[in-house]
Amino acid sequence: MDLSSALASPSPSYGKAVEAYKKAVTLATAAATYTVLARTMARELLPDEVRDTVRRAASAVRDHVLPRRMQRRVKTIHIAQIDDDGIPNRFYSDARPYLGTRVDPHAVDELCLAVHGARRRLSMVPRDTITDVFEGVEFKWTTTRSRRRRRRGDDSSDSDDDSHHESGSLVLCFDAEHTDLALEKYVPFITATVGEERLRQCAIQIVMNTGSFWHGITHHHPATFDTLAMDPEMKRSLVADLDRFLGRREYYRRIGKAWKRGYLLYGPPGTGKSSLVAAMANYLRFKLYDLDLSEVQSNSTLQRLLLGMDNRSILVIEDIDCCFTAKSREEKSDDAGSDSDSDKGPPATEGVTLSGLLNFIDGLWSTSGEQRIIVFTTNYKERLDPALLRPGRMDMHVYMGYCCWDAFKTLARNYFLVDDHPLFPVIQTLLAEVEVTPAAMSEMLLRSDDAGVALQEVVEFLQEQDKKPQGEASRDGK
Numbered sequence: 001m002d003l004s005s006a007l008a009s010p011s012p013s014y015g016k017a018v019e020a021y022k023k024a025v026t027l028a029t030a031a032a033t034y035t036v037l038a039r040t041m042a043r044e045l046l047p048d049e050v051r052d053t054v055r056r057a058a059s060a061v062r063d064h065v066l067p068r069r070m071q072r073r074v075k076t077i078h079i080a081q082i083d084d085d086g087i088p089n090r091f092y093s094d095a096r097p098y099l100g101t102r103v104d105p106h107a108v109d110e111l112c113l114a115v116h117g118a119r120r121r122l123s124m125v126p127r128d129t130i131t132d133v134f135e136g137v138e139f140k141w142t143t144t145r146s147r148r149r150r151r152r153g154d155d156s157s158d159s160d161d162d163s164h165h166e167s168g169s170l171v172l173c174f175d176a177e178h179t180d181l182a183l184e185k186y187v188p189f190i191t192a193t194v195g196e197e198r199l200r201q202c203a204i205q206i207v208m209n210t211g212s213f214w215h216g217i218t219h220h221h222p223a224t225f226d227t228l229a230m231d232p233e234m235k236r237s238l239v240a241d242l243d244r245f246l247g248r249r250e251y252y253r254r255i256g257k258a259w260k261r262g263y264l265l266y267g268p269p270g271t272g273k274s275s276l277v278a279a280m281a282n283y284l285r286f287k288l289y290d291l292d293l294s295e296v297q298s299n300s301t302l303q304r305l306l307l308g309m310d311n312r313s314i315l316v317i318e319d320i321d322c323c324f325t326a327k328s329r330e331e332k333s334d335d336a337g338s339d340s341d342s343d344k345g346p347p348a349t350e351g352v353t354l355s356g357l358l359n360f361i362d363g364l365w366s367t368s369g370e371q372r373i374i375v376f377t378t379n380y381k382e383r384l385d386p387a388l389l390r391p392g393r394m395d396m397h398v399y400m401g402y403c404c405w406d407a408f409k410t411l412a413r414n415y416f417l418v419d420d421h422p423l424f425p426v427i428q429t430l431l432a433e434v435e436v437t438p439a440a441m442s443e444m445l446l447r448s449d450d451a452g453v454a455l456q457e458v459v460e461f462l463q464e465q466d467k468k469p470q471g472e473a474s475r476d477g478k
């Protein structure tokens, strides 16, 4: 029977079915209308907590009243760690730590634990599921792995064959009627929560000296290894070095050496040496002692200050080449490269000497505490006293150079959350030819809130620098 003839001569049973269907539609329409009305009123009149309770109650009533097939349509959102273009997904890197805060270690049988510096992070194991409740609505999260085609240039070792990568993925499921809540409120809430937590973790204690006294402040320094624009390989090896250092209590005990490490950061002004020190302190959660040697009148005052430092701390002396110029030359003729010269230095009252500093750092200071890091920075490595450059003195020499392409991409991501832009190829070409500092680049990127406008400024600036003779260009590019 076709539809028109069926409507023209309905059978009695068909008529009943139509009636029942009409009632159901009327009921559903009324329910939908009331739901919209009630939701609007609730939004405007009820405080958040009451609204959550009402929402939960409404959902329970609806579950009982409506036929099963009309109850729930589940919305599923997939959040891949790496998107199809091979670009890391920022929301994935926010959602993972957020979910880590929702993992109850007592409630699950299996969980992952990672320790970064002094931070401990819990997370879900693959294929685990947890439920988070936001504004009374349940959001169910599951971790999975996803496969995507390997792109030319990919170098991840996280792959099981030649043509595919495996990477992490999250699946978020919730009642489809809460799609707006999920996208407009829940997702931004997660991003904001993780952002605040990152900021909170960035509060480092910075201590400075006035004369022979330390005084401290707690300060949110925004520099982290993520925001730092530098050669990626150097960044990786520095982070690995810090991790190794942190976990080597037994090693240092066994070899009978003090648990300390020294880093020399060198490079032109504005390349991020001070930012790197802050990133190290943020990463390790160490206290930062910023020693101003011009405030220190004698070796004994210096020793008092150094002995007053806590464990798990970084001692930084900036522009070390400027601190001892005259005295170092004096000492060099005296010590002829020897280290055992602290007692040969000028009397304490005559001021601080490089040998006094180095000997004390290698001696009493490093054995009187644990997990100590010392950082010297300089713009002119070639001007440093050879005693500072001798093998074994500073464990790692880190060059902070002009802005390379990778460094620029980090800055662009920091400022505009962009990983690609039509102006990128021209900027990449120009950066290969011009020496500009990350500080100068940061300044350009700050000039507009619009990525296109700021990047155009960057192009013009680089083109201008490119026309100048090299020496002049790098001077202006600072």
Ligand SMILES: Nc1ncnc2c1ncn2[C@@H]1O[C@H](COP(=O)(O)OP(=O)(O)OP(=O)(O)O)[C@@H](O)[C@H]1O
Pocket: 227, 228, 229, 230, 268, 269, 270, 271, 272, 273, 274, 275, 276, 379, 400, 437, 438, 439, 440, 442
């Ligand atoms: N590598 C970088 N990554 C991110 N931002 C940077 C970098 N280098 C410089 N900047 C920006 O420039 C500002 C100045 O940089 P910073 O003081 O760290 O450089 P520096 O090498 O220590 O300079 P100086 O030798 O003059 O002390 C920073 O606050 C930061 O905003």
